[in-house]
Structure formats: C-alpha cells, structure tokens
Amino acid sequence: MRTIKNIVVHCSATRPEADIGAAEIRRWHVEDNGWRDVGYHYIIRRDGRVEAGRPVEQPGAHVAGHNADSLGLCLVGGLDANGRSAAEYAPAQWAALRRLLGRLKERFPEADILGHRDFPGVAKDCPCFDVRRWLAGEGNA
Ligand SMILES: [Zn+2]
Numbered sequence: 001m002r003t004i005k006n007i008v009v010h011c012s013a014t015r016p017e018a019d020i021g022a023a024e025i026r027r028w029h030v031e032d033n034g035w036r037d038v039g040y041h042y043i044i045r046r047d048g049r050v051e052a053g054r055p056v057e058q059p060g061a062h063v064a065g066h067n068a069d070s071l072g073l074c075l076v077g078g079l080d081a082n083g084r085s086a087a088e089y090a091p092a093q094w095a096a097l098r099r100l101l102g103r104l105k106e107r108f109p110e111a112d113i114l115g116h117r118d119f120p121g122v123a124k125d126c127p128c129f130d131v132r133r134w135l136a137g138e139g140n141a
Contacts, residue, residue, distance in 0.1 A: 001057060004108040006070040007101065008063050010040060010116045011078025011127040016088050020076055022051035035061050040074040042100060048092025050100055063119055071111075073100065078128045087129035101135070 012018070012025060026038035033039075038053040039061035045051060053074070054060050062072030075093055080086035089097075101113055115131035116122055 003069050004111045007111045007113045008070050008072050009127045009131045010074045012076045013078045015079045019046050021045045022053050040072040042073045044075050044093050044096050046076050046090050048096040085125040085128045
C-alpha cells in the first residue's frame with residue numbers, strides 16, 4: 001500500500017437537485033477529461049450512500065501535485081440552487097462523511113484530513129466549507 005499523507009475532501013460543484021454518483025463523475029473524468037478512471041476514491045451521494053471510485057491502492061486525480069500520497073473524497077453538491085458555492089449538503093451526507101473519515105483515519109492514522117481549498121495555490125472554494133473547523137466541531141454543519 002502506498003503512503004497516505006493527506007485525506008482530501010472535495011465537492012462535485014453541482015446544485016442540490018443533482019442526484020449524481022460515481023458513475024456520472026466517472027463519465028466526466030474519463031470521457032470529458034480523458035483520464036483513465038474517476039479521479040476520487042469515494043463519492044458521497046446526496047442520500048448519504050458512499051460509492052467506491054478509484055481503488056485506494058491507486059493514486060487518484062483530484063489535487064494537483066499531491067495525488068501520489070493522498071486519498072480523494074467527493075461530496076455530491078457544493079453549489080446552491082443559484083449555482084453559487086455553498087455547503088448545502090444533506091444531513092445524511094455529513095453523517096456519512098464523518099463515518100468514512102473515521103474509518104480512513106483508523107486505517108491511515110498518520111494522514112491529515114483537509115479540504116481541497118486548503119492546499120497552497122488552489123483558487124477554488126472546494127469543498128465549500130472549512131474541513132478542519134468542521135472536524136473540530138466548530139463548523140457550520
Ligand atoms: Zn476539489
């Protein structure tokens with residue numbers, strides 16, 4: 001198994017009504033971007049179901065310069081009904097994220113958990129909330 005230094009939370013940058021999952025995101029990444037597989041390792045659907053993306057053993061394609069030693073999780077959503085950046089995730093998604101991160105932290109205790117936007121040089125708001133504050137219980141969710 002490769003070394004995992006970072007567990008990175010992302011969003012799909014889709015509106016609340018977009019009920020998509022791993023299959024749709026895989027299609028964007030493979031057909032539109034020309035990648036060999038979906039870029040994330042896990043996708044959390046609007047109903048809280050967690051879908052498998054790329055195998056954990058393989059580097060993903062989700063954060064420039066840091067794919068080799070990270071895992072990528074994607075929350076479906078991240079935009080409000082007007083298409084603006086917003087952490088309007090469903091309660092089931094927040095619960096699923098917390099469970100999944102707990103499991104991954106057991107498996108990779110050395111890994112840091114952070115959001116895509118926490119990496120230097122990232123201009124996007126992804127995943128549209130402060131992951132570290134949320135984990136510390138100070139977040140907005
Ligand atoms: Zn991202």
